[in-house]
Amino acid sequence: MKELPKSRLTFKESMIESQYLATKTKEEKKQYKQLSVEDKREILKEYQSKPRKEVKFESEINKSDENLSKIYQRFSEIGVEDLFGTKKEVKELPMILKDNENIMYVTSGLYNNNTYLIVCTDLRLLFLDKGMIYGLKFHEFPFEKINSVSYKKGLLFGEIIIHHGSSSIAIGSISKNTVSRMAETIQEQISIRESSM
Incomplete structure (x- = not known):
């Protein structure tokens, strides 16, 4: 099996990472960016293994714009x-x-x-x-x-x-x-x- 690069994520991992980060707040993104590549891989593996219906938009749902919150709530409901x-x-x-x-x-x-x-x-x-x-x-x-x-x-x-x-x-x-x-x-x-x- 081909060994993964230690200094960076692969292209496929980067695609998963962008989906993962889309569900996070600014503060969570900042904390994530400070992690090592190995830690990021672990988080992305866990994220990818979740059933897709569990991917939520908590940070967007709790925002002050009520109409936009309803839309993100709907996104969460339909997966x-x-x-x-x-x-x-x-x-x-x-x-x-x-x-x-x-x-x-x-x-x-x-x-x-x-x-x-x-x-x-x-x-x-x-x-x-x-x-x-x-x-x-x-x-x-x-x-x-x-x-x-x-x-x-x-x-x-x-x-x-x-x-x-x-x-x-x-x-x-x-x-x-x-x-x-x-x-x-x-x-x-x-x-x-x-x-x-």
Whole structure:
């Protein structure tokens, strides 16, 4: 078996580390960064071995913004695990979601070389990208406009292809742990919408 480097984390460990740190407060992140590589590995092994439903957003749930707290509470309930690089987009959700709209699943991925938050609700599919300069890029797909959904998995990442009308949109670099669940959730919502018509 290949020996792990002693002075740094491997690429795969770094990916797990980014997911782990997304669930921590500033103070916890500061303490974590002071640990040795071996200690970090132990913490990441323990984190990875947890059932995903146990990954919580305690620090975000306890914040003063009530609407944002409710969103993070929902993320915790539905077992969201990958919000890599989408904190700004999550903050926009309270303004974008309708009063009667429920989040069914969320993940992140790359589209046009930008990181997007992918949100499947019970009403529509949303892609959000909040830039520093250009503001919010927002793509909305009502389920009745989506013809089909397909996905593929690679070694570390996956891709979802949304076929709508005569065109399609592909979102890549989605965590392979979340790509199938997101595709299945979208398909479920399309089926529910079709059966209610």
